[in-house]
Amino acid sequence: MNGGNRGVRGALAAVGLAAAVALTITGCSPAKPAPTDEGTAGGALVIGVTSDPDTLFPWKATQFQAVNVLQNLYGTLTEFDADLNVVPGLAESWEASEDGLTVTFTLREGVTFADGSTFGSEDVKFSLEAIQAEATAAVSRTSLASVAAIEAPDEQTVVLTLTAPDAALPANLAVINMAMLSSDDTEAELNTTPNGTGPFVLEDRKASQSLTLAKNDAYWGDAAKLDTVEFRVIPDESSIVSAMQSGNVQLAVFDDPLVAQTAESGTVTVEKTPQLSYHALQLNARRGDLADVNVRLAIQCAVDRQEVLDTAALGEGEVTGPITSPAYRSDPDARPCPERDLDQAAEYLDKAGKSDGVTIKTIVSQGEYATSVNEAQNLKAQLAEANITLELEVLESGAFVDRWIAADFDAAVALNGGRPDPDGMYGRYFTSTGNLNQVAGYSSPELDALFAEGKQSSDPDERKDIYAQISENLEDNAAWVWLFTSYSYTAASSEVQGFTPMANGSLQYLRTTTVN
Amino acid sequence: MLRRILAALATLLGVAVFVFIMLRAIPGNQITAGLGTEAAALTPAQQQQLEAYYGLDQPLIVQFFSWLGNVFTGNLGFSARAQQSVLELTAQSLPVTIELAIFSIVLALLIGIPLGMLSASRPDSPRDAFGQVVGLAGLSIPAFLLATTLLAVLASSFGFNPNGEGYAYLVDDPWLNLQQMLLPSIVLGFGIAAPIMRTTRTAVLEIRSNDFIRTAKAKGVPPRRLQAKHVLGNALVPIVTMTGLQFGYLLGGAVVVEQIFSLPGIGRQVLLGIQQKEYALVQSTVLIIALSFVIVNLLTDVLYRMIDPRVRAA
Numbered sequence A: 001m002n003g004g005n006r007g008v009r010g011a012l013a014a015v016g017l018a019a020a021v022a023l024t025i026t027g028c029s030p031a032k033p034a035p036t037d038e039g040t041a042g043g044a045l046v047i048g049v050t051s052d053p054d055t056l057f058p059w060k061a062t063q064f065q066a067v068n069v070l071q072n073l074y075g076t077l078t079e080f081d082a083d084l085n086v087v088p089g090l091a092e093s094w095e096a097s098e099d100g101l102t103v104t105f106t107l108r109e110g111v112t113f114a115d116g117s118t119f120g121s122e123d124v125k126f127s128l129e130a131i132q133a134e135a136t137a138a139v140s141r142t143s144l145a146s147v148a149a150i151e152a153p154d155e156q157t158v159v160l161t162l163t164a165p166d167a168a169l170p171a172n173l174a175v176i177n178m179a180m181l182s183s184d185d186t187e188a189e190l191n192t193t194p195n196g197t198g199p200f201v202l203e204d205r206k207a208s209q210s211l212t213l214a215k216n217d218a219y220w221g222d223a224a225k226l227d228t229v230e231f232r233v234i235p236d237e238s239s240i241v242s243a244m245q246s247g248n249v250q251l252a253v254f255d256d257p258l259v260a261q262t263a264e265s266g267t268v269t270v271e272k273t274p275q276l277s278y279h280a281l282q283l284n285a286r287r288g289d290l291a292d293v294n295v296r297l298a299i300q301c302a303v304d305r306q307e308v309l310d311t312a313a314l315g316e317g318e319v320t321g322p323i324t325s326p327a328y329r330s331d332p333d334a335r336p337c338p339e340r341d342l343d344q345a346a347e348y349l350d351k352a353g354k355s356d357g358v359t360i361k362t363i364v365s366q367g368e369y370a371t372s373v374n375e376a377q378n379l380k381a382q383l384a385e386a387n388i389t390l391e392l393e394v395l396e397s398g399a400f401v402d403r404w405i406a407a408d409f410d411a412a413v414a415l416n417g418g419r420p421d422p423d424g425m426y427g428r429y430f431t432s433t434g435n436l437n438q439v440a441g442y443s444s445p446e447l448d449a450l451f452a453e454g455k456q457s458s459d460p461d462e463r464k465d466i467y468a469q470i471s472e473n474l475e476d477n478a479a480w481v482w483l484f485t486s487y488s489y490t491a492a493s494s495e496v497q498g499f500t501p502m503a504n505g506s507l508q509y510l511r512t513t514t515v516n
Numbered sequence B: 001m002l003r004r005i006l007a008a009l010a011t012l013l014g015v016a017v018f019v020f021i022m023l024r025a026i027p028g029n030q031i032t033a034g035l036g037t038e039a040a041a042l043t044p045a046q047q048q049q050l051e052a053y054y055g056l057d058q059p060l061i062v063q064f065f066s067w068l069g070n071v072f073t074g075n076l077g078f079s080a081r082a083q084q085s086v087l088e089l090t091a092q093s094l095p096v097t098i099e100l101a102i103f104s105i106v107l108a109l110l111i112g113i114p115l116g117m118l119s120a121s122r123p124d125s126p127r128d129a130f131g132q133v134v135g136l137a138g139l140s141i142p143a144f145l146l147a148t149t150l151l152a153v154l155a156s157s158f159g160f161n162p163n164g165e166g167y168a169y170l171v172d173d174p175w176l177n178l179q180q181m182l183l184p185s186i187v188l189g190f191g192i193a194a195p196i197m198r199t200t201r202t203a204v205l206e207i208r209s210n211d212f213i214r215t216a217k218a219k220g221v222p223p224r225r226l227q228a229k230h231v232l233g234n235a236l237v238p239i240v241t242m243t244g245l246q247f248g249y250l251l252g253g254a255v256v257v258e259q260i261f262s263l264p265g266i267g268r269q270v271l272l273g274i275q276q277k278e279y280a281l282v283q284s285t286v287l288i289i290a291l292s293f294v295i296v297n298l299l300t301d302v303l304y305r306m307i308d309p310r311v312r313a314a
Helices: A002-028 A064-070 A121-132 A187-192 A237-245 A257-263 A293-301 A305-313 A342-351 A372-384 A397-405 A422-430 A445-456 A460-476 A508-512 B002-025 B030-041 B044-054 B060-072 B086-121 B126-140 B143-158 B174-208 B211-218 B223-251 B255-260 B266-276 B279-307 B309-313
Strands: A044-049 A078-080 A086-088 A091-096 A102-107 A147-154 A157-162 A200-206 A210-215 A228-233 A251-254 A268-283 A358-366 A388-396 A411-416 A480-493
Touching: A044 A237, A064 A228, A086 A091, A102 A121, A121 A147, A121 A157, A237 A251, A237 A257, A237 A480, A237 B143, A251 A257, A257 A268, A257 A480, A268 A293, A293 A342, A305 A372, A305 A480, A358 A372, A358 A397, A372 A388, A372 A411, A388 A397, A397 A411, A397 B030, A422 A445, A422 A460, A445 A460, B002 B060, B002 B279, B030 B044, B030 B266, B060 B279, B086 B126, B086 B174, B086 B223, B086 B255, B086 B266, B086 B279, B126 B174, B143 B174, B143 B255, B174 B223, B174 B255, B211 B223, B223 B279, B255 B266, B266 B279
Parallel strands: A044 A228, A044 A251, A358 A388, A358 A411
Antiparallel strands: A078 A086, A091 A102, A102 A157, A147 A157, A200 A210, A210 A228, A251 A480, A268 A411, A268 A480
């Protein structure tokens, strides 16, 4: 059974690798002989999506489809490269003062918005101040918590004054919820007419049917190679697969390995990309028996994570520790009980005085992602052997979200989004003042201190060390039980070239994509 | 007639109240539907701001009557997601569903009536068994299975997938539109053919046992004419009733088929509205669906009067 699974996994990995190699080769070859050969490639790309954006206003967009579209329409001060390193965006460079309390951004010259107006420092000041204002209800407001003042001394310079050094700031500015808007625009206007500095502009939208982008010729970077990109709404994933096989759709991203498998055919290749998002059993350390660290440790020791991955997700993924950001990735073996250990679990329960066992009420969402209920059932079966009863409450996703937001659960089977910077990823969960700390259900003075240190240090090696300590602290206290990360599957027909999928799911490399 | 119209209005009001209450009873609202778990990060001030924006800060009774009042003035609400009024959205989606419903019903009648007559022509014979098996298949094969199978096989083996091209409205590109309607109509038509076939069979058998058929036969009416005029003509009332009912259901949106074949019909409009918790959109659209149902029922009644003089007399 196990061997068989591994065989399938190996084969799939080989295919993924082959696809990656093929993409790299084809991606490089046209660029080398004729680096100035732009605009001739062109073409129209059709991407199959199950839903169209639920909003076109970047500061409020959290839906995956909305983020993917808006990333191609708007610009941010900083950006991520393919490996999720922070690179310059609308800001050509930035520099922190000696004490780390002032950050000066130098803006790129000659950047224009889609409506032709010029982008400048007053737009940055306007945008950042609006994001900070509660009345805007921007979702990234807390990422600017350390920013006390925003000055625009001249057209190309923006100076941020901070209350404390913030090493996570450059990465936090790279997300689309931090998009730079023109100071002349309002939310109502942008809801129908996006006006950004991105490589594409909105050409046409038919609500719940399709959304078409056209190349922005005035883009500050290398102009996009495609003439148009259509996001075509095909609500059913297997219908997207059919549309790829009949050649109507050339690119699609799937989460479900089963669907991805069916998409693979003569003309369609599928590439796997490890994701930042992670599957976890969230524990609420402020409720009932879970308040005792020994009960939490017992749970963590009684779970074989690979088994959850194999049974619930066909083994498609990797066992993970807390931090999934590539540069800071936690070592999944650095935890109490890296292997399942029922004796150890029993010992922890003894220490907690709960040798008779405990009952944990666990919420599970149905329909939000494919593997949730299977994960929950496997966890329940495994924990039952350690005298721990998971009482599962399977909820429709809306009901799950309501309970999750209210932190109304002992435990929750969850798929949470990850971020390239570990502070952005967990600072809001596990610091006592974090805006998701109530949901995280755990904080400690040690963690508060470590997170503060991580923000203050700008030395990459030092930061790595700090976040390794944070990761260890979270595991040693069994704040949650981290399970595994999964892949996303990019299916592309053979005429699509030059597209690079990213671990955060971003489609920003549409700008380098061509269709023959 | 007046009494019927009053009863219809009462039904519509009942539907409006029921949908309003059901929607509020579903967990979540437009804020959490949009932001998902990120809504946990909202500060109280942000939360208030968003509630005011979506009109969720009003008492329920005010929400209901302001919506109902707006409906009477022709304002069915606004979809923040689509950035269009519900009236505009419905003007686009309702014709799609009506077109689909008409094609499906025509197909269902073309399959169901001949099959029913075939079955009834010699009950308990092999041809009856054939008709019954086809009918049973139509009833028991779920639409989603037939739809996905048809789509997958035709797309991968023959490259035929007009529905992958993005929906074309009848007025814009009639040829592509008709191709896109083909598979969904077949799937729906096949399913509806079953009850029509069974109704036809039962009705024909019952009519045939009547005295006037024997009399007509004795008078030397040719068999073909006897079947078409005397038997089928008299069996039409139950068939029309059944067809009217099915047509009404279809106008409610064949949600599953619209999903699989990417048809932007009214069923998908309601589904998206529910997912996004766009209350006004769902309330207004369901009201329009209920209204269509009522109208189809009235039309069915009118049809009775045309085909059966006895109803006219009563």
